[in-house]
Amino acid sequence: MSVIRNIWNSRSKKNGNFFSEIQKIIGFKPKSIEIYQRAFTHKSLHKKDKEGHTVSYERLEFLGDAMLSAVIAAHLFKEVPHGDEGYLTKMRAKIVSRKHLNQLGEDLNLVQFVKTTIATPQFGANIHGNLFEAIIGAIYLDKGYTTCEKFIYKKVIHPYVNIDLLEGRVISYKSLLIEWCQKNKKKFHYEIYEDTGKDEQRHFAVKLHLNGKVIAKARATSKKKAEEKASKRAYFANQDKIDTRE
Amino acid sequence: MSVIRNIWNSRSKKNGNFFSEIQKIIGFKPKSIEIYQRAFTHKSLHKKDKEGHTVSYERLEFLGDAMLSAVIAAHLFKEVPHGDEGYLTKMRAKIVSRKHLNQLGEDLNLVQFVKTTIATPQFGANIHGNLFEAIIGAIYLDKGYTTCEKFIYKKVIHPYVNIDLLEGRVISYKSLLIEWCQKNKKKFHYEIYEDTGKDEQRHFAVKLHLNGKVIAKARATSKKKAEEKASKRAYFANQDKIDTRE
Known part of the structure; x- marks a missing residue:
């Protein structure tokens, strides 16, 4: 237990104020900071809530993945009027590819906030994408669909989704x-x-x-x-x- | 073309007022009836919009599927606090299974509204589920996420999603x-x-x-x-x- 506490404390110091750091990333004041703490809690901590349920970011990942898929689907539906169902599905897969999500999570340096008993370099590249999905899930839970949608537009769609590039009209x-x-x-x-x-x-x-x-x-x-x-x-x-x- | 017009007319008569029929199903006044007409337009009609893009319900199916997945994910996240990511994914798959979606579409008798050049009995069972997804997509497009979520709660979650049954705690x-x-x-x-x-x-x-x-x-x-x-x-x-x- 002392190992966990040490890691937690050393990270807390290193990260400064978690609340203000998260606020910078998400672009608004968190309503419930506990939700965002959960988004960075790795299962290696074996943390439990009052009811005895495991607390880790994996469930938030599931939620974030679903919200990301929905928002990207709605965006593509509007922006690619000539694409049929199969084409839209393929485009979405490109945008929410593992590689792309990892890049998004890495750009935000989300891994700095992870609470774990495992040394972070031991995580694979997927940790970045997983945390990115978890933070989307946390935003949905904290503030609802519209705020979550705004975050996805700001961090994914506006900076990275270029229909011309995705459709291969621009080679590079x-x-x-x-x-x-x-x-x-x-x-x-x-x-x-x-x-x-x-x-x-x-x-x-x-x-x-x-x-x-x-x-x-x-x-x-x-x-x-x-x-x-x-x-x-x-x-x-x-x-x-x-x-x-x- | 006369074949199409005939089918369209005979169906219009048979269905009475499309607007009021749709209103009964969705539970509110459509803002744009055109969107719902699209949700029942089969690709066999080869319908095009002003820009020359194909009009059929398949694109709305893609959108509806994404919204359904997101709403069910959020519901399960809240209702099944003990389930991990894999478990929640499996439960969602049960709820949005092809068989279940077909049943939902069939219960609403959505197939009565389809505009097509193919005789409806020739469609497979999946037409029911596809139309059900398309109408969800249409609601999202017409009224946004919250109304879409309400519809899914009313037609899918409240009547059919019983966590006890899904988890096998109730055998029958x-x-x-x-x-x-x-x-x-x-x-x-x-x-x-x-x-x-x-x-x-x-x-x-x-x-x-x-x-x-x-x-x-x-x-x-x-x-x-x-x-x-x-x-x-x-x-x-x-x-x-x-x-x-x-």
């Missing part, structure tokens, strides 16, 4: 950016240099210049990947301006 | 009824007689008497099935009174 963010620059007579270039970090693997870093100004940076294991990553970042940071659908 | 509705009668000192008996209908298969009909009054009737291919069916009907008609969970 780099090509999207080039097309936009040509159309709008902007000068751009990718500045690439070998990254001499501490990693064993060789990395490349890239700065994306637009009209002489660095608008995005990225780092990856190949030049091509780094360029794509930088273009993607530039795209999302300037989504209102860069858009080829006119 | 007959045993549930017997238990309740014994506890509440009620006299009951099943009156069974061979049904000499027009069917090729032999049928049994049953009347369920409670304190000398017939409270339910049913008909099936075996005595046992007919008794169970009558008990189920009696249970749902008197759900507020008959409940062994105390």
Whole structure:
């Protein structure tokens, strides 16, 4: 038990105020902070509620997954009027893929809040996606469908769901950016240099210049990947301006 | 085209006022009747909207399926606090099984509204469940999540989702009824007689008497099935009174 308490305490200190950290992520004041604590409680703690039921984020994951599927379905229904049932199902599967959910959870660094007796590096990549689903479930439980829907629009749909990309009309963010620059007579270039970090693997870093100004940076294991990553970042940071659908 | 028009007209006459029929089923005034018309438009009509997109109920089915899954997930999350993620997933699968959805659609006789060039008897049993999902999608689109949730509670959860039965704590509705009668000192008996209908298969009909009054009737291919069916009907008609969970 002391192990658990130590982990809990050390994490509490490390994370500062859980309430305000969560508020920053979800974008509103939690009504019941207990629900969000549950969203980060790993089953390894063997925590029980008053009725003796196991408390862990897995049940919230189930709830969050269902809400995410519903909100994405409704969005695709409206945005892809030409797609039949099978096509919409496939598009949704792309958006809520394990890989994508893991990326979303990782971007929010949700793993920092996990309460567990297991060292977090031992978790696989899926922990990120699972926590992301759990926090969606927590929001639904705390505030209902509309707030949950807003969160999904803010964190998933607006930044990541681009119908053109999903439908393969845009092959890459780099090509999207080039097309936009040509159309709008902007000068751009990718500045690439070998990254001499501490990693064993060789990395490349890239700065994306637009009209002489660095608008995005990225780092990856190949030049091509780094360029794509930088273009993607530039795209999302300037989504209102860069858009080829006119 | 004349074939289509004929089918449409003959159905319109047969169905009377579509608006008021739909209102009866959904329990409120439709805001946009067009959405509900779409929920009964079969792809065989090759109907297109102004933008040239195919109009059929299949896309609404996709939307309704997602909403149904979300509402059932939220209900189970609250009602089954002891169930883990896997258990909740299994329970939901039972509730939204093809067989169950077909039964729900059939009970509402949704197939009467279908607009198609195919004779309805040629549809398989799944048409009932598909239309049921489509009408859920239509309600979501017409009135939003909360109304959609209310409809699902009224038509699926309240009448059919019994956690005790789903968890196997109640083996049958007959045993549930017997238990309740014994506890509440009620006299009951099943009156069974061979049904000499027009069917090729032999049928049994049953009347369920409670304190000398017939409270339910049913008909099936075996005595046992007919008794169970009558008990189920009696249970749902008197759900507020008959409940062994105390």
